[in-house]
Amino acid sequence: MSLTxxxxxxxxxxxxxxxxxxxxxxxxxLPDLEARGSGALLSALIEEIRHSRRNDQVWLLSVGLTGxxxxxxxxxxxxxxxxxxxxxxxxxxxxxxxFGLATGTESLDVTLEVVHRGVVIxxxxxxxxxxxxxxxxxxxQTMSRWHGQxxxxxxxxxxxxxxxxxxxxxxxxxxxxxxxxxxxDAHEPREEPGRxxxxxxxESTVVLPEVPQPNLCNVLASLAEFSGNKVGLIGYDAIxxxxxxxVPPAETExxxxxxxxxxxxxxxxxxxxxxxxxxxxxxxxxxxxxxxAVPAVEVSLPIALPDSAREAESAGASTxxxxxxxxxxxxxxxxxxxxxxxxxxxxxxxFRVRFIGGGSPWFTQGFDQRIKALTKxxxxxxxxxxxxxxxxxxxxxxxxxxxxxxxxxxxxxxxAESLAMGVPVVTSGYGSTAEIAxxxxxxxxxxxxxxxxxxxxxxxxxxxxxxxxxxxxxxARPSRSWDDYADELWDGLVVPLGAPANV
Amino acid sequence: MSKQTKRQRLAILLETLEPGANVDVPTAQxxxxxxxxxxxxxxxxxxxxxxxxxxxxxxxxxxxxxRRRFWLEAPVAVxxxxxSAGIRSSIPLRASNRVSRVVSDTVVVDVHHTxxxxxxxxxxxxxxKTIAEWTKSHEILLVGxxxxxxxxxxxxxxxxxxxxxxxxxxAGSDAVADEILIPWKCDYILPExxxxxxxxSRIAAMAEFSGNRSMLIGxxCVPLTSAETIGAGMGAGFARNLVAAAHFSKIATISxxxxxxxSGWRMMLGSAGLTGPQIKSVFLPSDAGSVTDxxxxxxxxxxxxxxxxxVLCVGSHEPRKNHLAVxxxxxxxxxxxxxxxxxxxxxxxxxxxxxxxxxxxxxxEGRPVKxxxxxxxALLWGGYxxxxxxVFPxxxxxxxxxxAESLAVGTPVVTSGYGSMAEIAxxxxxxxxxxxxxxxxxxxxxxxxxDDDVNARLRRxxxxxxxxxxxxxxxxxxxxxxxxx
Numbered sequence: 001m002s003l004t005x006x007x008x009x010x011x012x013x014x015x016x017x018x019x020x021x022x023x024x025x026x027x028x029x030l031p032d033l034e035a036r037g038s039g040a041l042l043s044a045l046i047e048e049i050r051h052s053r054r055n056d057q058v059w060l061l062s063v064g065l066t067g068x069x070x071x072x073x074x075x076x077x078x079x080x081x082x083x084x085x086x087x088x089x090x091x092x093x094x095x096x097x098x099f100g101l102a103t104g105t106e107s108l109d110v111t112l113e114v115v116h117r118g119v120v121i122x123x124x125x126x127x128x129x130x131x132x133x134x135x136x137x138x139x140x141q142t143m144s145r146w147h148g149q150x151x152x153x154x155x156x157x158x159x160x161x162x163x164x165x166x167x168x169x170x171x172x173x174x175x176x177x178x179x180x181x182x183x184x185d186a187h188e189p190r191e192e193p194g195r196x197x198x199x200x201x202x203e204s205t206v207v208l209p210e211v212p213q214p215n216l217c218n219v220l221a222s223l224a225e226f227s228g229n230k231v232g233l234i235g236y237d238a239i240x241x242x243x244x245x246x247v248p249p250a251e252t253e254x255x256x257x258x259x260x261x262x263x264x265x266x267x268x269x270x271x272x273x274x275x276x277x278x279x280x281x282x283x284x285x286x287x288x289x290x291x292x293a294v295p296a297v298e299v300s301l302p303i304a305l306p307d308s309a310r311e312a313e314s315a316g317a318s319t320x321x322x323x324x325x326x327x328x329x330x331x332x333x334x335x336x337x338x339x340x341x342x343x344x345x346x347x348x349x350x351f352r353v354r355f356i357g358g359g360s361p362w363f364t365q366g367f368d369q370r371i372k373a374l375t376k377x378x379x380x381x382x383x384x385x386x387x388x389x390x391x392x393x394x395x396x397x398x399x400x401x402x403x404x405x406x407x408x409x410x411x412x413x414x415x416a417e418s419l420a421m422g423v424p425v426v427t428s429g430y431g432s433t434a435e436i437a438x439x440x441x442x443x444x445x446x447x448x449x450x451x452x453x454x455x456x457x458x459x460x461x462x463x464x465x466x467x468x469x470x471x472x473x474x475x476a477r478p479s480r481s482w483d484d485y486a487d488e489l490w491d492g493l494v495v496p497l498g499a500p501a502n503v
Numbered sequence: 504m505s506k507q508t509k510r511q512r513l514a515i516l517l518e519t520l521e522p523g524a525n526v527d528v529p530t531a532q533x534x535x536x537x538x539x540x541x542x543x544x545x546x547x548x549x550x551x552x553x554x555x556x557x558x559x560x561x562x563x564x565x566x567x568x569x570r571r572r573f574w575l576e577a578p579v580a581v582x583x584x585x586x587s588a589g590i591r592s593s594i595p596l597r598a599s600n601r602v603s604r605v606v607s608d609t610v611v612v613d614v615h616h617t618x619x620x621x622x623x624x625x626x627x628x629x630x631x632k633t634i635a636e637w638t639k640s641h642e643i644l645l646v647g648x649x650x651x652x653x654x655x656x657x658x659x660x661x662x663x664x665x666x667x668x669x670x671x672x673x674a675g676s677d678a679v680a681d682e683i684l685i686p687w688k689c690d691y692i693l694p695e696x697x698x699x700x701x702x703x704s705r706i707a708a709m710a711e712f713s714g715n716r717s718m719l720i721g722x723x724c725v726p727l728t729s730a731e732t733i734g735a736g737m738g739a740g741f742a743r744n745l746v747a748a749a750h751f752s753k754i755a756t757i758s759x760x761x762x763x764x765x766s767g768w769r770m771m772l773g774s775a776g777l778t779g780p781q782i783k784s785v786f787l788p789s790d791a792g793s794v795t796d797x798x799x800x801x802x803x804x805x806x807x808x809x810x811x812x813x814v815l816c817v818g819s820h821e822p823r824k825n826h827l828a829v830x831x832x833x834x835x836x837x838x839x840x841x842x843x844x845x846x847x848x849x850x851x852x853x854x855x856x857x858x859x860x861x862x863x864x865x866x867x868e869g870r871p872v873k874x875x876x877x878x879x880x881a882l883l884w885g886g887y888x889x890x891x892x893x894v895f896p897x898x899x900x901x902x903x904x905x906x907a908e909s910l911a912v913g914t915p916v917v918t919s920g921y922g923s924m925a926e927i928a929x930x931x932x933x934x935x936x937x938x939x940x941x942x943x944x945x946x947x948x949x950x951x952x953x954d955d956d957v958n959a960r961l962r963r964x965x966x967x968x969x970x971x972x973x974x975x976x977x978x979x980x981x982x983x984x985x986x987x988x
Binding site: 072073076077079080083084218221237238240241242243244245249250252253255256257259260263274275277278280281282283284285286287288289290330339342343346407408409410428429430431432446447448450451 | 563564567570571574575700704707723724726727728729730731735736738739740742743745746749760761763764765766767768769770771772773774775776822827831834835838857898899901919920921922923937938939941942
């Protein structure tokens with residue numbers, strides 16, 4: 001350990017000055033301390049914390065000193081260093097405890113801004129990736145409505161995942177203008193990154209609308225436990241635990257690490273009542289480790305059309321089409337649809353089945369073989385992958401009904417989408433899909449009992465009165481838009497954590 | 504598979520479905536006779552058919568696929584095809600000619616890991632003590648798995664000995680290695696932690712479809728609720744254990760704390776349309792091991808420094824056990840000039856680097872701290888008895904065994920003020936602290952160590968605790984599993 005106070009860089013000094021007002025009991029002392037230099041300032045800050053014993057200040061000073069968010073063990077080490085320090089040598093011990101942190105940063109030469117009593121929203125994935133399925137759709141629909149309307153700071157993470165940063169213009173567009181911005185050619189020269197600048201929320205609300213990448217879980221868990229910021233998150237589902245057999249083991253590993261953030265967070269907004277119950281269940285389990293329950297509120301996703309779509313006109317009198325939308329994987333239960341279809345074709349019913357959605361090769365290879373075998377027998381079944389929204393919407397327009405017999409969903413977007421398109425749905429009679437069905441237009445089945453799927457499909461194929469009845473139920477459903485969701489999420493998740501209610 | 508094997512398997516299936524049936528008929532007729540039971544068969548019959556004809560316990564996908572085939576095709580045709588080639592034509596049946604044994608109306612206890620391990624940590628001790636008690640008063644069949652974890656088999660005598668007493672850790676699966684045991688209308692008990700995919704997926708299908716009643720001893724849900732405190736890889740294995748448990752009928756947890764973890768998980772099942780098992784806490788007992796005077800003296804010599812009063816900390820150095828907090832609290836007290844020695848008894852573990860570093864610093868500074876990795880009963884129980892107090896500030900425990908053991912021999916303990924540790928200490932003898940607060944831990948240790956009145960009171964309380972035996976525990980679990988509604 002050779003770092004001394006004298007060697008603290010100019011940028012470290014600037015960072016300490018930035019965090020000092022939030023640590024000094026009497027901020028009026030700052031100009032004097034600043035004038036006396038980094039050693040005096042750091043000693044004063046450490047003395048404050050030795051007396052305040054505040055975890056949030058330990059966290060903040062660690063960030064100020066190193067330009068890097070501390071991991072949970074590093075906060076504990078720093079706290080222990082202060083507890084055990086001998087008088088004047090406290091700053092040496094504190095430096096030593098945070099030294100490992102400093103060596104982990106990409107550069108110590110970073111500038112820092114504290115966002116005090118603000119709303120900081122981590123949209124790292126949407127800002128840096130072009131994927132646009134379930135979670136990204138929710139994030140982009142919501143952020144495009146909050147951006148410019150509400151006082152928020154959108155952030156991503158530094159390359160090493162140890163500090164928050166503001167988004168650049170392109171990243172902001174990816175998050176807030178998905179339907180209108182243009183992704184630049186990959187060969188265009190990139191914006192030259194200047195001196196790194198980090199964003200440090202303090203006494204703020206930190207919203208996690210995404211499920212963070214695995215490398216961010218530990219640093220976010222630390223932020224939630226120690227930083228004093230109020231952390232709120234959107235709770236999507238607990239599929240990787242509850243239905244662990246349907247996902248790769250790595251997905252479960254990732255999710256249990258995510259739960260290490262959840263357990264120290266302050267509020268969860270579930271995307272359905274079922275998802276909310278998942279997080280309440282986890283919260284219930286926390287009493288065994290002496291942690292307070294994490295409250296969860298339901299803010300259900302809307303029944304909304306894909307952007308720029310209009311309700312489908314029912315198609316003419318060709319062979320009825322049954323549409324099955326969603327990624328192809330065991331949890332979505334497409335094989336049960338194939339089985340039910342085959343049984344009904346053998347009964348002599350005439351209909352077409354179309355699957356739309358992608359999937360991993362480990363499943364789709366076998367699935368495609370089963371499709372091929374049915375095609376060979378003369379049955380009308382097809383799989384569309386990688387199609388654009390227009391093709392999807394045209395399929396809805398053509399469909400007699402859609403079917404979504406998933407074993408487990410946090411929400412069941414294809415059900416909502418089908419209803420938004422005015423197309424009746426056969427779906428699972430529990431959890432989030434059953435919740436959506438309450439508003440009408442759905443036939444509920446038990447996805448574990450394929451004969452209930454057979455019965456429902458048969459009924460909707462032969463009974464036009466039933467179809468008409470379901471279509472009129474759909475027409476009578478109260479409408480709920482992304483605008484509604486964005487407002488309700490703000491009121492349900494952000495306001496309770498300290499943000500202003502007014503727009 | 505030979506024609507002979509196919510025939511044998513069909514005969515076993517028929518005898519199980521129709522006890523007393525005449526199986527001494529041509530194979531085609533056997534197929535026809537079994538086929539009668541397989542027109543739109545119930546799930547348990549599909550499962551049994553697959554298990555017997557496939558000579559291994561099936562996974563969920565195979566049961567569902569076969570069930571659908573029975574709807575689409577004539578039973579006899581499906582049966583003949585499956586008996587010859589297995590459920591998926593792409594995956595032929597193992598060439599083996601092994602024949603299974605169906606056991607009925609039996610309590611089958613799965614101690615696969617306990618039967619083979621030399622370990623004697625918390626879980627193995629609970630399993631061994633419990634099944635040893637059960638064998639005294641009940642008929643139970645101890646089983647394990649074959650080497651590929653695809654089918655159950657009865658344990659060999661040596662394996663059973665190791666399962667019961669831990670005295671034969673290297674027992675091969677000699678005598679009955681080739682057996683395939685299929686429980687039918689049985690009670691299946693899983694008293695240990697199973698996390699291997701092949702095993703848990705087959706247990707899950709058995710619990711969901713076979714009609715056997717399944718019961719579990721639940722230790723904790725730490726891999727789910729405290730992933731940050733365990734090594735990588737455990738979360739996925741444990742979640743798949745829970746997938747199986749979702750189809751069990753009962754879970755006996757070892758504490759109320761563990762019950763609250765399992766109950767929280769059960770609340771999550773609704774989103775998947777499942778209700779989950781009954782859950783009830785059956786509190787563990789604790790041993791009070793005795794030692795000779797010589798062993799006591801030896802323990803003092805090994806663990807304490809000179810005549811200083813001893814604080815003992817039992818457990819491995821994994822992060823969840825919070826041993827860095829113990830070191831910090833001790834250092835706070837030493838810096839105050841307090842005189843005592845500290846000893847850790849327990850194995851090294853994942854994530855212990857910083858603990859080892861801090862320990863080395865304190866040793867270098869000449870602080871009276873010792874660590875012992877190789878634990879013997881004499882050292883453990885001698886240590887509990889010579890200690891002035893013990894300390895166990897774990898972040899999360901299904902059952903804090905060292906808390907119970909310390910109190911069982913009358914030694915005060917400083918432990919976490921929540922969860923199973925608080926449950927154990929509720930009868931007295933403990934000082935409860937917030938384990939996330941090093942200063943609170945230090946002041947708790949100071950009271951137990953240096954306040955003679957407090958120490959004496961805690962010892963009186965510990966001595967007055969009611970004694971719960973392994974026999975009590977085993978009876979309570981049995982009653983919960985078999986007599987309670």
